[in-house]
Amino acid sequence: MFPADFRYLRAESLPHALDLLADGEDVKVLAGGQSLLPMMKLRLAVPEAVVDIGGITELAGVSPDGDRVRIGALTTYRALQRDELIAARFPAMTDALAVLADQQVRARGTVGGCVAHGDPAADLPAVLLALDASVTVAARGATRTVALGDFLRGIYATDLATGEIVTEISVGAAPPPGQAYEKFEQSASHLPLAGVCAALSVSDGVITSARVAVTGVAGRVFRSFDTERALAGAPAEPASLEASAALAADGAEPLSDQHATGPFRQHLARVLARRALARALTRATGEVPPR
Amino acid sequence: MPSATDVSVELTVNGRSCRREVPARTLLVHFLREQLGLTGTHVGCDTTQCGACTVAMDGVAVKSCTVLAAQAGGHEITTIEGIGDEGKLHPVQHAFWAEHGLQCGYCTPGMVMAVRQIIADNPDPTDADVRRGLAGNICRCTGYQNIVAAALAAAAAMRES
Structure with missing residues (x-):
């Protein structure tokens, strides 16, 4: 094939x-090729030309820059997994990278390829959305930066225009230490039937802020605002997590396919939200919550 | 007569540099098998799932059915043919033999290349580390038990040597 x-x-x-x-009519950008090449083999993508950006080394690497951490679009998952800054500050990313695809x-x-591909069941976008990531996009003579939540539009649909290339993803340099990612995978593809990332800030036994993002469940990764609102100001204890996690898939229009029905995906989101919140809370407080 | 969709690919395979003119759509696995005759690298699922086509690119295990030959231009590829010596198996190959880590053998070249990577990243993996590490390799005969045993035995042998 x-x-x-x-x-x-x-x-x-x-x-x-x-x-x-800019020269071509029907041109695709090739980075690592782990999504694009399978699509091209299945003729789901039939570009007239392919621009291989894989050799542009300046687009790879993780670098702190003031209050942001910049992740070059060509940074591979493997490089991200082995990056000390990522390991030290972004435990949810480490969670996701450990269970993402295969070695x-x-x-x-690449991270940029993942975001540009717009797969509604990719792992990393849930983590990036919970960490308030933005996407930098270059075109001839211009660059722009968009919040990830605005960039991802739907199933394989993004805000990327013709002639543009994703060059960088950035996240806040001081994320809450209480973060975790949990998934339930489709075992052949390793893609999440549901995946949830939680990021919590805790002060004096109270959850002061929460961001919860869900992937694999709907046509695009989404923040669970109901869960976030229920958590904000709640006591940092298991009962709060339980009640708020139950809201994680409320309002979502779930995907339904041969792998899982919509209601099953929503159920998974609620269960995984509870697990991700519990682990995030443990990391935020350094304590194992009583059961 | 080269067409507009042909590319010239120059790369190093098992320490030897080679150059071929091929259609741009040529995948690395086909380049290795059909242009260079290195048929130890197998095509299994052809959909990035089974790992039978695993080779090392610049020392890191990748699936050669999901890399264009053109993308590999300028890089170093190591295939199953490149890891042992005639008459002296690589420790991972030896462990697959000693632990009976195969039945039909179709997945074995990819398994060996994947296990090499697992051990390179973690010289002392646990059973669970090996199983997680092999997420991208499918075997339809063994039930994995002896493959995992082979990986652990290879890691132990390589730590001692």
């Missing part, structure tokens, strides 16, 4: 890539 014929164009730099992209796919798949 192989893709339909295409012209292969290797970009030497970001400006070169943007020029190549071979993590070696090639």
Whole structure:
């Protein structure tokens, strides 16, 4: 099985890539290829030309920058997994990277590719949304930065326009230490039937703020505002988590397919929200909650 | 006569550099098997799931059915043919033999290349580490028990040597 014929164009730099992209009618950007190549093999994508940005090394790497941490679009999952700053400050990302795809796919798949692909059942977007990530996009002569929640539009649909390339994802440099990601995977693809990321701030036994994001359940990753509102100001104890997690899938229009029905996905979201919140709380307080 | 969709690919495979003109859509696994005759790398599912096509690219295990040959240009590839010596198996290969970590053998080249990566990343993996590490490799014969035993035995042998 192989893709339909295409012209292969290797970009030497970001400006070169943007020029190549602007020249063609039906051009796809190739980073690690772990989503695009399978789609091309199935003829779900049949581009006339492919611009390989994989060699643009300046688009890879994790770097702190004031109150943000910048993650280059070409940073692989494997590189992210081995990054000390990520390991120290973003335990939810570490959770997700450990259960995301498999070691071979993590070696090639990139953060930028994940976001640009817009798969509604990708793991990392839940973590990035809970961590208030933004996406930087370059076009010829312009760059813009968009909140991830606005960038992801729907099933394989994003805010990325023709001629644009995702160059960077950034997250706040001082995220709450109480964060965790939990998933229930479809065992063949390893994609989440549901995945939930929770990020909690706790002060004097009270949850002062909460962000909870859900992937795999609906046509796009979403924040569970009902859960967040129920948590804000609640005592940092299991009963609060239980009650708020029960709201995690409220209002969602769930996906339903051969792998799982919509109601089952919503059920998973509630269970996983409870688990993610419990682990996040443990990490926030350094204590194991009583059962 | 080269067409607009052909590319020139130059890469190093098992220490030897080679160059071929191929259609751009050529996947690395087909380049290895059909252009270079290195048929130890297998095509299993062809959908990035089974791992039979696993090779090392710049020393890191990847699925060669999901890498274009053109993307591998300028990089170093190691296949199953490149890891042992004639008459002296690589410790992971030896462990698969000693622990009977295969039945039909179709998945074995990919399994060996994946286990090499697991041990390179963690020289002392647990049973659970190996099973998680093999998430991207499917075996339809063994039930994995002896594959995991082989991986643990290989790790132990490599720690001692």
